[in-house]
Amino acid sequence: LKDNLIFRYEVTKIIQHDNQVTIHSKHTQSQNPLTVTGDLAIVTIPLQLLQFIDIEPRNSFSHNKWKAIRELHYAASTKIGLQFTHRFWEKEGIFGGKLTTDLPIRFSYYPSQTSNQSESGLILASYTWEDDATLWDILPEKDRIQHALKNLAVIHGNQVYDHFLSGASYSWTLNQYSYGAFSMFKPGQETDLFPYIPTPEGRVHFAGEHTSTVPAWIEGAIQSGIRVAHEVTNLPRTFGGP
Known part of the structure; x- marks a missing residue:
């Protein structure tokens, strides 16, 4: 084809x-x-x-x-990814896994691939569904990233600001060709x-x-x-x- x-x-x-x-x-x-x-x-x-x-x-x-x-x-869903200069979370003994909080980021995911701790790394800083996702959708992307950093700082301290490189977010609700991330009865x-x-x-x-x-x-x-x-x-x- x-x-x-x-x-x-x-x-x-x-x-x-x-x-x-x-x-x-x-x-x-x-x-x-x-x-x-x-x-x-x-x-x-x-x-x-x-x-x-x-x-x-x-x-x-x-x-x-x-x-x-x-x-x-169709369920709303928004993700926010953050990149850092090195994998500071691995120095805290975190090698993969999921973080659950009552902060607006709700759920974060750490990469499970092993690597040199001095290398840059990515965290899925926020993965939200439904009302938790639409809360982020009202914000411009730069504000989503800053608020996600602020939430992570509650967990990991202000080092997240020192090692932050860049960030990106995506809302499936705001995608005109999907109207949400997935169907949910x-x-x-x-x-x-x-x-x-x-x-x-x-x-x-x-x-x-x-x-x-x-x-x-x-x-x-x-x-x-x-x-x-x-x-x-x-x-x-x-x-x-x-």
Whole structure:
């Protein structure tokens, strides 16, 4: 499939017609349109983002699929990474592991790879979900980094400022193509919505971690890929042509 991969195009419309599926898209920079027609389509877009894509005819998706598209919950998640001139935490006897706090950083992770303590090192200073993550999302990145340093200083002392090199953060909620880090069922949603999330709608099939039995994990994405591969392979031969 290497020669057929197309990047930087944003899907705008999915049309099912005449035993085929047509995908309309536009380039994210030039806005040039691109239309692709095939026998089937496999959609891996996070479910709630399908609300911004025109589906024609609208009733080609069932009522329960639309309900899942509107209601499936996606969890916010934000990470802040900090780089230091050397691995001062290893001098404190910390070689890998997780730090749990009641500070805004909530969870920190130390690298488990052994190295020369004098070499620079990275700490995942903050990994937060849901409300703990949206607290960070309101801040500019430079403020996220400074507050993460301040929180780490509570644990490791002011040496964190002396050895700080740089930092970076990322919010999956603020990514327009993910709308959150992963799907996470609210109470009752697994029973109410999941039976309809992975099911095909006409010639449109669905994959992605949100369609699996282990959402939020790479395992779930792989599981869904295997499922949908079997799904389209086992269709009647007349469905997709010769």
